[in-house]
Amino acid sequence: MEDKNQKKGKPIKRRDFLKGFGGGAMGAAVAPKFLVQEKKTISTKEGNIPVYSKKKISLIVNGKKHTLSVKPRDTLLDVLREKLNLTGPKRICNHGECGGCTVLLDAQPVYSCMFLAVRADGQKITTVEGLAKGGNLHSIQKAFIEKDGYQCGFCTSGFIMSSLALLQRNKKPNLEEIKQAFSGNLCRCGNYFKIYDAVSEAAKKMRGA
Ligand code: FES
Ligand code: FES
Structure with missing residues (x-):
């Protein structure tokens, strides 16, 4: 499991990540660090919930730079499959259990279904589509x-x-x-x-x- 770390900061193993954070908790825990909070809030029975604006990010995917506007909750898998049409990473469990969505963040494998797109800002991503070169399979x-x-x-x-x-x-x-x-x-x-x-x-x- 030593190679299942996230790229920056304190290494987080893929399964340890899941033990420590539920998907929703993860979003709540990391979103404020990466997102600009708008002044407004939404009123709910539980109280006021802050509204986060979309954020512009850049991803270098398979060597090509993409600038995208993403929602706070968008995962890297959402962006790869739905905005960049890279369907090699598979959405199977969508819950950090199966590894079908694995991509490399620099040299580290990550579950893209559990990795917020805003956290990947400025980083190099490799998907299976990036392996073949000049028509030759890897x-x-x-x-x-x-x-x-x-x-x-x-x-x-x-x-x-x-x-x-x-x-x-x-x-x-x-x-x-x-x-x-x-x-x-x-x-x-x-x-x-x-x-x-x-x-x-x-x-x-x-x-x-
Ligand atoms: S770990 Fe199963 S789809 Fe991401
Ligand atoms: S799940 Fe069918 S080949 Fe692995």
Whole structure:
């Protein structure tokens, strides 16, 4: 789980993050740091609730800069899928459980469904769409195909992104290290052993072995 950290500030592991923060609590806890609060409030039975304005953010996604206006509650996954039409990151549980939405924030894998878009302002994001170059699949993608590392394929982009994070910091992972790197990813088809084979094969390809 050591590679499941958020990028800046105190590292937060993906599952530790969930233990410490519910989705709503997370929004409430971090929003004021990033958002400009408008003067107005909404009156409710529970009292006055502050209204936060939209914020303009910049994201460098797969090497291309995008400037966007986002709501306080928009997650990185919302923005990638719904504003940038990058549907590689999958919305499966939408709750920080499955890893289908995994993207890299710089070199760190994060659950984009649990990461507020405003927190990613100015940062580099890599999605599975950013891996192939010049029409050639990345070695990890080739290895998943060669080793049948998918069945329905719904979890695959998340596994590929976690694989990339692993292989960027460990060129020759053993089986335990591979399992550890996938501790935040679930495959409902139970294709784990073929996925592990695919990562070993991808590591060989990336080493040129
Ligand atoms: S969709 Fe994000 S963890 Fe499941
Ligand atoms: S291949 Fe179907 S969920 Fe993993």
